[in-house]
Amino acid sequence: MATGWANDGAVQDQIDATVSDAIQRARRKLPSGPGLTHCEECDAPIPDARRQAVPGVRLCVQCQAAQDAEQGAASGYNRRGSKDSQLR
Template sequence: MAVGWAKDGAVQEQIDASVADAVTEARSQLNLCKNMGDSLSHCEECEALIPEARRYAVPGVRLCINCQAEQERYGQRAGIINRRASKDSQLR
């Protein structure tokens, strides 16, 4: 049921687009990991030592745990923005 300027099925289209964006982002992260090469012994951001267990568990690791967590937190904040907002949601 559409209201205002939204067409029928607009909500489902928005949900589908959000899921497609998340899948694309996840696939791009997988491709990055495959092409990273050897793990670094020290973090490329803060120069902290990356433990051997982490280098073994995550092939191609380039960041320490703290820097990786900060990068993921930033990515999650950017992902909560609704870029496909309809006119209805902007007017409310």
């Protein structure tokens, strides 16, 4: 019989499912397979240690840092919509 109330632990189950989905999305974005010997952006050689540490690596450290900085700037936290900014 439906009572309209959530089961005990329903909120935690929802949190766990959200975290699990985020982890799966992040893992799908990770490169896999053999890495490149030279950066696909600047053609600089990629050290063997980096290729062993990062499976499927395609960029050198400098190009990867630049790409991460671009992605970080574009997908930041929306501070205008935060509750804290609305109080000011």
